[in-house]
Amino acid sequence: MNDHNPACCTALDAHDPLPRPLAGSHLISTRFDPALLQADDFQRCGITPVPGVAKRQSEYLAGRLCAREALRRLTGQASVPAVGSDRAPQWPQGVAGSITHGDGWAAALVAHQAQWRGIGLDVEQLLPAERALRLQGEILTEGELQRLQGLDDDTRALRISLTFSLKESLFKALYPLTLTRFYFHDAELLEIDKHSARLHLLTDLNHEWRHGTELDGQFALFEGMVLSLVAVAAG
Numbered sequence: 001m002n003d004h005n006p007a008c009c010t011a012l013d014a015h016d017p018l019p020r021p022l023a024g025s026h027l028i029s030t031r032f033d034p035a036l037l038q039a040d041d042f043q044r045c046g047i048t049p050v051p052g053v054a055k056r057q058s059e060y061l062a063g064r065l066c067a068r069e070a071l072r073r074l075t076g077q078a079s080v081p082a083v084g085s086d087r088a089p090q091w092p093q094g095v096a097g098s099i100t101h102g103d104g105w106a107a108a109l110v111a112h113q114a115q116w117r118g119i120g121l122d123v124e125q126l127l128p129a130e131r132a133l134r135l136q137g138e139i140l141t142e143g144e145l146q147r148l149q150g151l152d153d154d155t156r157a158l159r160i161s162l163t164f165s166l167k168e169s170l171f172k173a174l175y176p177l178t179l180t181r182f183y184f185h186d187a188e189l190l191e192i193d194k195h196s197a198r199l200h201l202l203t204d205l206n207h208e209w210r211h212g213t214e215l216d217g218q219f220a221l222f223e224g225m226v227l228s229l230v231a232v233a234a235g
Contacts, residue, residue: 008036017220019195024115028070029107032062062106063099070110118232120172124165132157165228173230178205
């Protein structure tokens, strides 16, 4: 897909691991290895470098390479989203998108805003049981904690990991629409099954996105990671 793919990134991949790919969207992914990042990789790829250690630079480069290819497929223009003052990607006019990276894997998902107003994509490494249980109070509401009662530690850890990722996706989908930051306890996972989830807000973000508003999400598990998506349809 890209003649200038750096050694730190594998060939760009158009496979969409989500159970229900968004209509009209393009998801591009790559794997990256910070140890293979070269000093001139940003220049050779035509992408403005970012400061930071090799991990930060390689994940940023990988994410932008995915975004550029996804945009090329969607719009015919291979542009690279700039970083806004709020650190969010600045997508071209009429495009909704999301970039995510973690555990050596990066992806970008884009679609026309005429179909999808907001897109939130998030990948997370599944939390080990001990760490998940230690973090559960920071991630879960009282209602979510109560619904975990009776589950064994491994099942509980998986649910905590899924909830973490889905709430990250929810934020990424709604922040561009509201320009209002919110946090883990401002949303709640109501239902979850094999690949789908339903969440609702526990705070008012603006006149449209108010306490009690419900949204659907989906997720896929692969190679010790969870990839989640929350998308807001147009209309």
